[in-house]
Amino acid sequence: MASNGLFRTKSIEKSIKDTEEPEHALKKSLSALDLTVFGVGVIIGTGIFVLTGKVAKENAGPAVSLAFVAAGVVCALAALCYAEFASTVPVAGSAYTFSYASLGELPAWTIGWDLVLEFALGTAVVAVGWSGYVRSLLDNAGWHMPEGLSGRDGAHGFGFDILAAALVLVLTAILVVGMKLSARVTTVVVAIKVTVVLIVIIAGAFFIKSENYKPFIPTSQPQSAGGTLKAPLVELMFGYAPTNFGVMGIFTAASVVFFAFIGFDIVATAAEETKNPQRDMPRGILGSLFICTALYVAVSIVVTGMQHYSKLSVDAPLADAFKSTGHPFYAGVISFGAAVGLTTVCMILLLGQTRVFFAMSRDGLLPRFFSRVHPRFRTPHRPTILLGGLISILAGFTSLSELAELVNIGTLFAFVVVAISVIILRRTRPDLPRAFRTPLVPLVPILSVAASLWLMLNLPAETWIRFGIWMVIGFVVYFLYGRSHSRINVQ
Secondary structure, three states: OOOOOOOOOOOHHHHHHHOOOHHHOOOOOEOHHHHHHHHHHHHOOOHHHHHHHHHHHHHHHHHHHHHHHHHHHHHHHHHHHHHHHHHHOOOOOOHHHHHHHHOOHHHHHHHHHHHHHHHHHHHHHHHHHHHHHHHHHHHHOOOOOOHHHEOOOOOOOOOOEHHHHHHHHHHHHHHHHOHHHHHHHHHHHHHHHHHHHHHHHHHHHOOOOHHHHOOOOOOOEEOOOOOOOOOEHHHHHHOOOOEEOHHHHHHHHHHHHHHHOOOHHHHHHHHHHEOOHHHHHHHHHHHHHHHHHHHHHHHHHHHHHHOOHHHOOOOOHHHHHHHHOOOOHHHHHHHHHHHHHHHHHHHHHHHHHHHHHHHHHHOOOOOHHHHOOOOOOOOOHHHHHHHHHHHHHHHHHOOOOOOHHHHHHHHHHHHHHHHHHHHHHHHHOOOOOOOOOOOOOOHHHHHHHHHHHHHHHOOEHHHHHHHHHHHHHHHHHHHHHHHHHOHHHOO
């Protein structure tokens, strides 16, 4: 490919060689256990405490457990593709780096730009959610935050979420000091979070009534098609309206609960900081996904057994299910677990974003100033401080509930790119040593692309419009700066 072409690729050998430059080399300190903990830490968030009941009541009934299995299978298809790439190309940047080696520079820029948005919004959204849980716990203790410092929602005049902003700044400092410290903090918090989930499963199992599982798959209820931008894109394109309940309702539910799995792909952004990425990357990615799927299925079985799906609350189904059995103590435990757990979700999303930004700046597509590592900590401190500061302001001033769906479309887009990249690299570089090989290529990557596209089509049309606007901005930045400053432009 011509050196000035939009689809010029960066060889895997060159990508790995760049990681060895002293000024741009990250410290290798992570093990398979650290990676698995990171994966569990970012996947288990409010989804397990909220989505289970909401989807059971509105979409699938007790069969919500099967919806979690279906969503887990979709993620597993993508995870197999990620595992091959992360072990073959152990370089920071995840899907950005993978696509640079296979699809070319413009597609790589596109996915990198997409990931920067996805992780930034994800971090801000989670920080705001964490702030809400903490304010609730403080209210229960009789200590109330001033209205002006409690966020934009419900504020009259000035509103700044001081707790959300402070959380992002503290996590930024932890990430600057080093990955091993980040891993230790994450391990402690994930241990607390998983313990809370296990308490819910074990305690809830004693309150299960078999009659609550009848019918396990409720009678289907077709929905009338709508015509607004809030309707799923598939509905506007083909007039197909998702079905609630019945067998098809399980798949409608799967497209919703999928978003409780988002995060395992972030494990791949830490490949460059892993001691033995060829062995540990597949273990971390697939291990964290398996653990979370098992916990999700168990929680969904318990909550629908404790209370009939038609009576579950939408806002706090798990906590309210315990209240309905006369055990409000567990509701407090769940709120505490959610608040503690969201800190790791926030930190690992921020970690993922800084690594993608760092990889793009090391390639020259963003200013090289950001690709120099800290002389003592060997971390990408400059992009971490910049992005941490910007996200803390974003989290403080913005109500981000509607933008959360942009995180989902960004993740699915990355899944599609990685799956296609696996097929291309198998053809163009069959000689590469692959410590882990995705099975049944090209079948598994093709199934991953099809499943991801189906879930993308189930997102609202307005989400696609916002995503398109961000991509247009990205193309402008690339053609004004990235293309001419790219390090392979002169090679």
